[in-house]
Amino acid sequence: MSTFTVINPATEEVVQTVPLTSAEETDAAIARARAALPSWRAVAPGDRARLLRRFADAVDADLENLARLEVVNSGHTIGNARWEAGNVRDLLNYYSAAPERLVGKQIPVQGGVNITFQEPLGVVGVIVPWNFPMPIAAWGFAPALAAGNTVLLKPAELTPLTAIRIAELAREAGIPEDVFQVLPGKGSVVGQRFVTHPAVRKVVFTGSTEVGKQIMAGCAAQVKRVTLELGGKNANIVFADADLEKAAATAPYGVFDNAGQDCCARSRILVEASAYDRFMELLEPAVRGVVVGDPGAEATEMGPLISAGHREKVTGYLPDGAPVAFRGSAPRGSGFWFPPTVVTPASAGDPLFTEEIFGPIVAVLPFTGEADAVAMANDTEYGLSGSIWTSDLGRALRVSRGVEAGNLSVNSHASVRYWTPFGGFKQSGLGRELGPDAVDAFTETKNVFLNAEL
Ligand code: NAD
Numbered sequence: 001m002s003t004f005t006v007i008n009p010a011t012e013e014v015v016q017t018v019p020l021t022s023a024e025e026t027d028a029a030i031a032r033a034r035a036a037l038p039s040w041r042a043v044a045p046g047d048r049a050r051l052l053r054r055f056a057d058a059v060d061a062d063l064e065n066l067a068r069l070e071v072v073n074s075g076h077t078i079g080n081a082r083w084e085a086g087n088v089r090d091l092l093n094y095y096s097a098a099p100e101r102l103v104g105k106q107i108p109v110q111g112g113v114n115i116t117f118q119e120p121l122g123v124v125g126v127i128v129p130w131n132f133p134m135p136i137a138a139w140g141f142a143p144a145l146a147a148g149n150t151v152l153l154k155p156a157e158l159t160p161l162t163a164i165r166i167a168e169l170a171r172e173a174g175i176p177e178d179v180f181q182v183l184p185g186k187g188s189v190v191g192q193r194f195v196t197h198p199a200v201r202k203v204v205f206t207g208s209t210e211v212g213k214q215i216m217a218g219c220a221a222q223v224k225r226v227t228l229e230l231g232g233k234n235a236n237i238v239f240a241d242a243d244l245e246k247a248a249a250t251a252p253y254g255v256f257d258n259a260g261q262d263c264c265a266r267s268r269i270l271v272e273a274s275a276y277d278r279f280m281e282l283l284e285p286a287v288r289g290v291v292v293g294d295p296g297a298e299a300t301e302m303g304p305l306i307s308a309g310h311r312e313k314v315t316g317y318l319p320d321g322a323p324v325a326f327r328g329s330a331p332r333g334s335g336f337w338f339p340p341t342v343v344t345p346a347s348a349g350d351p352l353f354t355e356e357i358f359g360p361i362v363a364v365l366p367f368t369g370e371a372d373a374v375a376m377a378n379d380t381e382y383g384l385s386g387s388i389w390t391s392d393l394g395r396a397l398r399v400s401r402g403v404e405a406g407n408l409s410v411n412s413h414a415s416v417r418y419w420t421p422f423g424g425f426k427q428s429g430l431g432r433e434l435g436p437d438a439v440d441a442f443t444e445t446k447n448v449f450l451n452a453e454l
């Protein structure tokens with residue numbers, strides 16, 4: 001049996017060895033998920049709702065344990081990890097309201113009655129990246145289960161521990177074993193079977209744009225439904241009329257949270273030229289003030305990168321002579337540490353400014369005027385999130401409408417609330433998760449005409 005050794009990224013110590021699901025085991029799990037469909041679908045709406053609320057309660061009761069598991073497996077700060085486990089609970093509670101509200105329509109027609117039903121899709125495969133193992137899993141499985149689908153969840157190879165625990169909690173809450181299964185394993189094996197196996201009717205994929213394109217192409221062969229949440233190179237646009245102190249004080253947290261391993265990281269800061277020098281003056285102490293260290297300590301604001309390989313990739317963006325303006329600190333010794341780093345590339349064509357580094361590096365460039373800011377923000381294949389700092393309401397609205405991204409915030413870096421829609425423009429994704437409409441993406445509309453004249 002092949003296995004994966006989970007390493008604590010803050011200490012490089014072995015945490016645990018996890019068996020990897022084989023292709024044959026994946027097929028068997030898919031068959032069980034398919035067989036479980038009729039009985040899960042037949043659970044009365046109120047009972048399905050109650051089961052999801054019990055699942056939420058089980059997650060809540062285990063919140064500290066789940067958070068500690070994430071600290072050890074992923075190097076997330078304990079504060080973030082608690083929020084992440086709480087997000088799973090909140091999603092389950094939020095979507096537990098859906099089963100009784102999956103209403104169709106009665107549409108006027110001649111000679112009878114026309115009604116629509118929101119039918120479950122069938123077996124749904126959810127493929128999760130390593131950067132937010134808990135929330136991203138729940139963004140898929142909570143609405144999918146609520147809509148009456150059975151779910152297979154594949155965590156990332158590097159970060160399976162919380163998903164395995166969440167499956168145990170589902171069981172404890174009374175969710176039948178074959179209705180929600182967690183299959184730790186390789187993308188090329190388990191994830192690929194979700195794409196190619198005809199019984200899986202939808203793939204929910206969050207990960208790199210490169211793999212997302214392969215998933216979409218693979219799903220096309222069976223016209224399989226697909227939701228994609230992919231990469232980002234998000235702009236934080238700071239106008240000269242903004243509260244510069246606040247903009248500079250918060251900018252590090254908009255990009256260095258989760259050590260920059262965040263699809264929504266504001267990894268490009270665009271500053272209006274007239275405010276550039278002042279902004280950089282204010283940004284430097286803010287970056288140096290980010291508390292980097294033991295992720296289990298309450299005061300820590302940034303932990304390590306996920307793996308040695310990933311740190312190597314991030315380091316590759318800073319060859320000798322790289323335009324580093326200033327850096328924060330990071331522990332030395334064991335652990336995949338990387339200090340918060342601010343770079344000032346010479347042009348907007350520099351890979352530091354165009355590529356998703358997925359680490360704690362932020363590139364700052366000046367712009368001149370509103371049109372230039374929007375053009376620079378949009379000069380990317382990505383379109384996930386972004387921030388706009390200004391005290392001019394009209395400008396905030398104009399720029400929000402002009403920036404091609406799915407999730408924007410004005411005078412804030414908040415991107416994710418479970419009750420508002422989330423997803424990307426352009427090559428950042430396809431479809432929307434979260435919010436009031438996410439359940440629809442796990443149903444098909446069926447239209448039925450009943451002849452009243454026979
Ligand atoms: P990745 O694409 O390498 O892997 C993501 C998942 O896909 C993993 O579970 C992996 O095992 C699986 N996978 C890999 N190859 C596969 C294949 N051929 N078939 C099926 N599954 C396969 O991404 P990653 O490095 O784990 O995550 C980082 C990326 O995720 C970044 O680009 C980041 O922006 C993106 N991301 C996007 C969002 C969003 O909501 N838009 C959120 C988080 C992360």
